[in-house]
Amino acid sequence: MWSTPSTPVLVTGGAGFIGSRLVRLLAAAGHPIRVLDDLTTGRPESVTSVAGATLVRGSVLDADAVAEAARGTGLVLHLAGVVGMRLAAQQADLAHAVGHRGTANVLARTGDAPVVLVSSSAVYGLSDGSAELREEQAVDRSVPLAYDGGSPGYATGKWEMERLGREAARHRPVLTVRPFNVVGPGQRGRYGMVVPTFFRQAESGEPLTVHGDGSQRRCFTDIDQFARRLLDLAATEAAWRPDARVFNIGSRTETAIADLARLVLDATGSTAGSVHVPYESVFPGRTDVTGRVPCLDRLTAAVGETDWLSAAALVRKTARARRAGTPAAR
Template identity: 35%
Template sequence: MHVLVTGGAGFIGSHLVERHMQQGDSVHVVDNLSTGQRTNIQPWVGSPKFQFDEADILTWGGLEKASAWADRIYHLAAVVGVFRVLEDPVRVLATNIAGTERLLRFASAGHWKPQIIIASSSEVYGPTSAPLLEEEAMLYVHSGGKSRWSYAISKLSNETQGLAYARQHELPICIVRLFNTIGLRQRGQYGMVVPRFVQQVLRGGPLTIYGDGQQTRSFCDARDTAAALDALAGLPGAAGEIVNVGNDREISIRALADLVCERAQRPVEKKFLSYVEAYGEQYDDIQRRRPSLAKLQRLTGFRHRWTLESTLDELIAQHRDGSEA
């Protein structure tokens, strides 16, 4: 199989690359390395079945040829991370929307129809307080033009683009709404809470919690995410569908902080910051984020292999030995 991974040097993409290289597939990665890292894909550089282009999906001249070559496309290229979204909402919208449109246009013009996974996000559910987020739920975005919601709007646009191309061009496209993916190779400088907590705890604190810490999230190991995306991409019944991908175990951010301290065996001071202190502006947070996985399990029979504790243990061990997670 020929596999194209846009954004493949990011931590989620690199786990997909690893999975397909182990399966003996040919893999082509394009990534501008704005958040991805060469080290994430270094183990496969030099392999005759691996190719990497450092390029921006908006301008890369090889996208048409790569799209025509691919049997399967994982489209992960996007501007991500809370701090980057707040700092440059214009680039978020341009990259995420125009980049997806360019990819789909080339993919639909080829001689065959590649399997396509488009990465959306749980952010599209907006500031709902629903205890369980289902794919058919109403979606909410606050009015007022806050840059906080630029990312969610761009991902909702991606969903609409993907479904339109699936219907009009009969492309086997599956939209996946990813929920707080964590794991090896993830970095904390763009606002990701788990690697930030691990780094702070191992440095002796303080551990900074934004808001009151009562907001909940559901964390999924990137290897489980990669396995789910692989299963959905190869499943004819998933074409034209929107599917939640994550873990439905819910935990508050305050409890997550306690768990990181417990796994690292390092009780440290916890410091609470207002959203203005953390982000430099008022920030609309989502209080609950727990996915319904009924559709994913019905389509694929998927079951998780990694617990939150096991992922944290690996991240803590990797940071302790001086390597980056």
């Protein structure tokens, strides 16, 4: 629907971990790119180092900044958000505002260009992994609200994002994706991301900090595979049908956090081991997710099968990048 290489693309949050990968892929395909990012957590060099990409410093909470950045663009990828469990918990009001009001600004001030909203698997709430999470299942606002600890925060903001997207889809093309634990080289641990946090601790000779008993499971998804699948969806006409506009994207293979810690220790050669801390002591008033597994039937029907990297392969890939000192590896 937007596959002409000359189509200009706006990427909100494009200086961040996922956004910058999309910027590089779009640039390689010949698209002019405009990035709107307030650089709270993003890196300016992630954009300025890419030929054909222009960085506009600003927030999606500023409607005029959104309108200016979107001028002349033919596709919008909306990724701007407060990233990381720790930061999202510390700045819950901001996380909710960016998800809700920021999305409202993006939808109101970008004309009629197709929009891809990058939501989150957090909208499924405190799932236990006993059943696949399907896009068509009804999710009441109380579900992400419970995930947020009872007060609107990150997950509730993403739920509001999706609600606004459904309303906007009545008069313009809107597609929503729900990522599942995207990881890889370039992700930073300072905001609460588990993989880079484990690597930093292991490389410093510190014990790896595991919340709870480590039995909680996650489906870790390779950043490069995720970015390609998102762009594949955006380029697929059928993906924009009203009955198929929400897609899970991610691996279906679960890995316990305790097992992830062992993988990182092995990859780094660290003998520091790990320590367990109560989840409540890190995130007071919140409950950890036991497990979260996506159903990928809709994604596969739209763009085909994906041979997702295993957690072990992802850890090895990240370890290689960190040893090589590749740009943004840490």
